[in-house]
Amino acid sequence: MSRTFSAPHLVNPETRNRVLACAEDLGYRPNRAARALITGRTHNIGLIIADIANPFFPPLIKAAESQARQRDYHIFIADTNEDPAAEEDLVHALAKQVDGVLLCSPRMSNSLIEQLSREVPLVVINRQVTGLPAVVMDVGQGARLAVEHLTGLGHRELALLGGPRGSWTNREIRRSATAAARTADAALTVLGPNPPTEGGGIAMAEQVRRSGATAVLAYNDLMAIGLIEGLDTLGLRVPQDVSVVGIDDIALSRLTRPKLTTVATPTAAAGRTAVDMLLQHDGSFFARAGRGGGRTTTTDDRRTTAQVTLQTELVIRDSTGVGPAAPADRPGTAAPADRPGAASSADPGSHGHADPGDATAATPEVVAS
Amino acid sequence: MSRTFSAPHLVNPETRNRVLACAEDLGYRPNRAARALITGRTHNIGLIIADIANPFFPPLIKAAESQARQRDYHIFIADTNEDPAAEEDLVHALAKQVDGVLLCSPRMSNSLIEQLSREVPLVVINRQVTGLPAVVMDVGQGARLAVEHLTGLGHRELALLGGPRGSWTNREIRRSATAAARTADAALTVLGPNPPTEGGGIAMAEQVRRSGATAVLAYNDLMAIGLIEGLDTLGLRVPQDVSVVGIDDIALSRLTRPKLTTVATPTAAAGRTAVDMLLQHDGSFFARAGRGGGRTTTTDDRRTTAQVTLQTELVIRDSTGVGPAAPADRPGTAAPADRPGAASSADPGSHGHADPGDATAATPEVVAS
DNA sequence: TTGAAAGCGCTAACAA
DNA sequence: TTGTTAGCGCTTTCAA
Numbered sequence: 074m075s076r077t078f079s080a081p082h083l084v085n086p087e088t089r090n091r092v093l094a095c096a097e098d099l100g101y102r103p104n105r106a107a108r109a110l111i112t113g114r115t116h117n118i119g120l121i122i123a124d125i126a127n128p129f130f131p132p133l134i135k136a137a138e139s140q141a142r143q144r145d146y147h148i149f150i151a152d153t154n155e156d157p158a159a160e161e162d163l164v165h166a167l168a169k170q171v172d173g174v175l176l177c178s179p180r181m182s183n184s185l186i187e188q189l190s191r192e193v194p195l196v197v198i199n200r201q202v203t204g205l206p207a208v209v210m211d212v213g214q215g216a217r218l219a220v221e222h223l224t225g226l227g228h229r230e231l232a233l234l235g236g237p238r239g240s241w242t243n244r245e246i247r248r249s250a251t252a253a254a255r256t257a258d259a260a261l262t263v264l265g266p267n268p269p270t271e272g273g274g275i276a277m278a279e280q281v282r283r284s285g286a287t288a289v290l291a292y293n294d295l296m297a298i299g300l301i302e303g304l305d306t307l308g309l310r311v312p313q314d315v316s317v318v319g320i321d322d323i324a325l326s327r328l329t330r331p332k333l334t335t336v337a338t339p340t341a342a343a344g345r346t347a348v349d350m351l352l353q354h355d356g357s358f359f360a361r362a363g364r365g366g367g368r369t370t371t372t373d374d375r376r377t378t379a380q381v382t383l384q385t386e387l388v389i390r391d392s393t394g395v396g397p398a399a400p401a402d403r404p405g406t407a408a409p410a411d412r413p414g415a416a417s418s419a420d421p422g423s424h425g426h427a428d429p430g431d432a433t434a435a436t437p438e439v440v441a442s
Numbered sequence: 443m444s445r446t447f448s449a450p451h452l453v454n455p456e457t458r459n460r461v462l463a464c465a466e467d468l469g470y471r472p473n474r475a476a477r478a479l480i481t482g483r484t485h486n487i488g489l490i491i492a493d494i495a496n497p498f499f500p501p502l503i504k505a506a507e508s509q510a511r512q513r514d515y516h517i518f519i520a521d522t523n524e525d526p527a528a529e530e531d532l533v534h535a536l537a538k539q540v541d542g543v544l545l546c547s548p549r550m551s552n553s554l555i556e557q558l559s560r561e562v563p564l565v566v567i568n569r570q571v572t573g574l575p576a577v578v579m580d581v582g583q584g585a586r587l588a589v590e591h592l593t594g595l596g597h598r599e600l601a602l603l604g605g606p607r608g609s610w611t612n613r614e615i616r617r618s619a620t621a622a623a624r625t626a627d628a629a630l631t632v633l634g635p636n637p638p639t640e641g642g643g644i645a646m647a648e649q650v651r652r653s654g655a656t657a658v659l660a661y662n663d664l665m666a667i668g669l670i671e672g673l674d675t676l677g678l679r680v681p682q683d684v685s686v687v688g689i690d691d692i693a694l695s696r697l698t699r700p701k702l703t704t705v706a707t708p709t710a711a712a713g714r715t716a717v718d719m720l721l722q723h724d725g726s727f728f729a730r731a732g733r734g735g736g737r738t739t740t741t742d743d744r745r746t747t748a749q750v751t752l753q754t755e756l757v758i759r760d761s762t763g764v765g766p767a768a769p770a771d772r773p774g775t776a777a778p779a780d781r782p783g784a785a786s787s788a789d790p791g792s793h794g795h796a797d798p799g800d801a802t803a804a805t806p807e808v809v810a811s
Numbered sequence: 812t813t814g815a816a817a818g819c820g821c822t823a824a825c826a827a
Numbered sequence: 828t829t830g831t832t833a834g835c836g837c838t839t840t841c842a843a
Contacts, residue, residue, distance in 0.1 A: 075822060076829085085828060100561075104538045106475040106484065107820035110835045115475070117518075117539075125504040128497065128693070135494040138521050147536065149486075150519040152507050167516065169473045169836095170486075192469075271697065298697055324497070328640065328667055330699035444838060445813085454812060476836035479819045538820095814843075820835105827830075 078103050117147050118351060119167040119174035119193075121160060125152045127269075128323040129293065129340060130177070133198075136344030137175065144352055146172075157181045161189065168193040173351040179240045196351045198343055200241035207380045208346045212242050212320060213249035215336030215385035219290050219318045220250050222334070222387055224257035227399030228288035228316060232281055234274065234300060235265025236292030243292060246320065250290055262286060267296065274299025278307055287315055287396045294319035294326045294335055301329070301392065312394030322388055331391035339383045346381055447472050486516050487720060488536040488543035488562075490529060494521045496638075497692040498662065498709060499546070502567075505713030506544065513721055515541075526550045530558065537562040542720040548609045565720045567712055569610035576749045577715045581611050581689060582618035584705030584754035588659050588687045589619050591703070591756055593626035596768030597657035597685060601650055603643065603669060604634025605661030612661060615689065619659055631655060636665065643668025647676055656684055656765045663688035663695045663704055670698070670761065681763030691757055700760035708752045715750055 076084050077092040084092075095101075109115040118141050122130050138148045149167055153159040157180040164174055173194035176186065183202050189195060190205055197207045223231060233250050236243040247263060254261035262284045267273035274296035281289055281300065291297035297319030301311045311317050311331055319326060322337035445453050446461040453461075464470075478484040487510050491499050507517045518536055522528040526549040533543055542563035545555065552571050558564060559574055566576045592600060602619050605612040616632060623630035631653045636642035643665035650658055650669065660666035666688030670680045680686050680700055688695060691706035 075820090079822065083828075088829080102534060102538060104479075104820050106539055107479055107835090108822070110473075110476055110479065110820080110837090111822050113835085120519075125507065126500045126693070128500075131495045131497075131500050134519070135521050138494065138519060139523075142520070147518050147520070147539070149516050150489075150503070150507060151511070151516070152504050154508075165471060169471060170475055170516070302697075324495070325694050325697065328671075328694065328698055444836090448838065452812075457813080473836050476819090477838070479821090479836080480838050482819085812843105815841085817838100817840080818834105819837085819839105822835090823833090825830105825832080827828100 075103075079108075115170055115172050116145060117149060117171040118348065119149045119151065119164070119171040120177070121151050121153060121163050121167075121174060122177050123153055123155045123179060125150070128295070128325055129321050129338075132324075133177070133340040133344040136341035137348050138344075140345040140348040144348070146348070146352070153178055153180075155180060157185075161185060164189045164193065164195075175347045175351060179237065179242065194351060196347045198347050201380055206350045208343050208350060208383065209241075209380065210338040210340075210343060210383045211385050212336065212338065213245040215320060215338065215387065216246040216249040216290060217253040218385070218387040219320075219334075219336055220253035220257065220259075220261075222389065222393065223288040223290070223316060223318065223396070224254070224259050226288070226316065226393060226395045228286075228396030229259045229398045230284075230286045230288070231259055231261045232284050232286035232289045233261055233263045233265075234277055234281070234289055234291040234296055235263055235267060236269045236296070238266040240269075246290075246292060265292070267292070269293050269296060271295045271299035271302070274301075275303040275306075278303025278309075281315070282307055282309060288318070288393070289315060290318045290320075292320060294321045294323045294333060297333055297335065297392070298325065298329055301331070301333075311392050316393040316396065318393060326388075327390065334390045334393040335388055337386045337388045339385070342383055346383070350379060350381065444472075484539055484541050485514060486518055486540040487717065488518045488520065488533070488540040489546070490520050490522060490532050490536075490543060491546050492522055492524045492548060494519070497664070497694055498690050498707075501693075502546070502709040502713040505710035506717050507713075509714040509717040513717070515717070515721070522547055522549075524549060526554075530554060533558045533562065533564075544716045544720060548606065548611065563720060565716045567716050570749055575719045577712050577719060577752065578610075578749065579707040579709075579712060579752045580754050581705065581707065582614040584689060584707065584756065585615040585618040585659060586622040587754070587756040588689075588705055589622035589626065589628070589630075591758065591762065592657040592659070592685060592687065592765070593623070593628045595657070595685065595762060595764045597655075597765030598628050598767050599653075599655045599657070600628055600630045601653050601655035601658045602630055602632045602634075603646055603650070603658055603660040603665050604632055604636060605638045605665070607635040609638075615659075615661060634661070636661070638662050638665060640664045640668035640671070643670075644672040644675075647672025647678075650684070651676055651678060657687070657762070658684060659687045659689075661689060663690045663692045663702060666702055666704065666761070667694065667698055670700070670702075680761050685762040685765065687756075687762060695757075696759065703759045703762040704757055706755045706757045708754070711752055715752065719748060719750065 077089050081089060105116055120134065120137055122134065134150065141148050149171060151163045153163060160178045160181050167174060171193065173196065175196050175198060177198040179200065186195065186197065186202050187204065195205055197205055199209055201207050201209060220231065231254055233247060235247060251261055264277055264280050267277060269292055274291060278300055289300060291300055297317050301317055304311060304315055309315050319333050319335035322335045326333040326335050446458050450458060474485055489503065489506055491503065503519065510517050518540060520532045522532065529547045529550050536543060540562065542565065544565050544567060546567040548569065555564065555566065555571050556573065564574055566574055568578055570576050570578060589600065600623055602616060604616060620630055633646055633649050636646060638661055643660060647669055658669060660669055666686050670686055673680060673684055678684050688702050688704035691704045695702040695704050
């Protein structure tokens, strides 16, 4: 009696118990795929990721999986290797097996995404596509905080280590960093595009030196760490000679020497939120006709395609120090212990905070001498 | 005409083309779930992971996904948060939706795993269960190489930072390290069990110091990195005062200062191999009756339950240096540049190698002065 | 070589 | 409240 599972309240408690007991005995478990065939709801979600091995993604994947399972959904994962063609194939291949797809793929064109969204409900992560639900992290705000932190420390010559061409995130960072530098009356040189990897950072060390910048904001932590390594090879010390700020706050950032000052993006929250948005939409707007007339994806035009923006935070660690134009009442020798922490009132614009998740760290994140 | 897709050779080329053209027009794609209902093969694989965010796993996940997709399979991913109960639930929940499950879960009991394997084909990773296909990395061999490397450098007092209780990997490492230390006539103190995290390493720094060991092998890189951090806080320098070796060679290991000497485990190869083993078994031994008599999992007793062991390698970087009993013809001051690299003939037992995957690194992995 | 029909495990609609 | 039936999209068998 299938009703015991699908509509338990409509069944006589006694009958239900008998069925349940029997099912227990036989080890019976409903076949979700068969159920999906008629209900049109698979209870599966697709998660398409540009590069699983990029340390930025695992926390997002973990959070999405956890949230999905809590709502009785399973996650299909797929890695596109940053290849847009693979992304499209994947969406097609998964379409019939999932109730929706979370798309974390910077490379695909907006128009293609819109087209795919007619085949299967989509939530895009870290980019914005008109008419589609999206969850983005406010890297623009983060970049602004980073620039304000650096100019507040007395840096006047900044560089931005750009990420890959065509990345939504990269555009946001660039736009916002440029604006913030202008406001603070500092110069900002944009270097790039670059591959968003450690190697990309290492390779740019020489150009950073030539640019004359005393402070650098990198597209992500991996590049920042690579840059620090490259600068080290050139004999430039961080933060004494050059300050470096990353973006993402991957786990790695607090394990390098010096510990990286970086813009923390809430990746876990993004994963959870994306799942919630998908399921919310799936429940109301994208419901499929279970029977009669085949599979109809009702893409209601009045749907509220919420675009959630998650806040970012500046985490100040050890890779940033005072610059040449530091206020006179501070020591000019950019020794790490001398630099003002963002938590001090002297630097109101930075919104910095000691990293709360680092209870085991041996040294405090923000050193206010 | 479904035959066009399932048995193209049995169909008139002209008809086939007409069907194909039509399908193209309509954007038709076969529904794999419906197909699975009758064929009994879902073309899905479950991948159950203890902790996705642990940097050890993403390369494995990525490789497994890539290999699976190449063979036209999709991957369900699930994170158990190191919780054995979750592992069992997950296997049950996924059983009907997959053709097999890759189990990367150190916590479950052997008997439970055997029981679950009657419900769905299983391949276990990094442990051995009699009668079940498994792919393990030879951490025993790796631990031996590490101990030989350390004793070759003149260390006589070693410590082993153990991992979690009940871990198969942990037992292997312990067994092998103990044997290797005995052979080399060195003392080895086992400290633990510990959580396999950075925090676990930090917390043990004090005990390591008290143990008097001049060289430490850690259960994994995360712990090794934590230990280095903890030792640093205590004023002990690595490798000058204490040598530290990790296990896994996670990406992070070459980005810390000092770069970590570690036992590289072939995680990507493990992911690929596990998929191959599952599909091989699935094709021959675990084929399900498609029709008549319901779903019968033919668990042939004569099945070849191959247990593949993948070799590990010692990667010598900067966290190991000469110890107190170093041969007289070498400088006794354990400055990094002075220590003999494994590549030198003076240290035949270590099998060390310069890391091949690190083409962009600014400094060579093995410094032979 | 092709069409027709049965049925995989399940749910939804309709009767009883 | 429960039994019965049709049919989700597909493959497989059997006839034509």
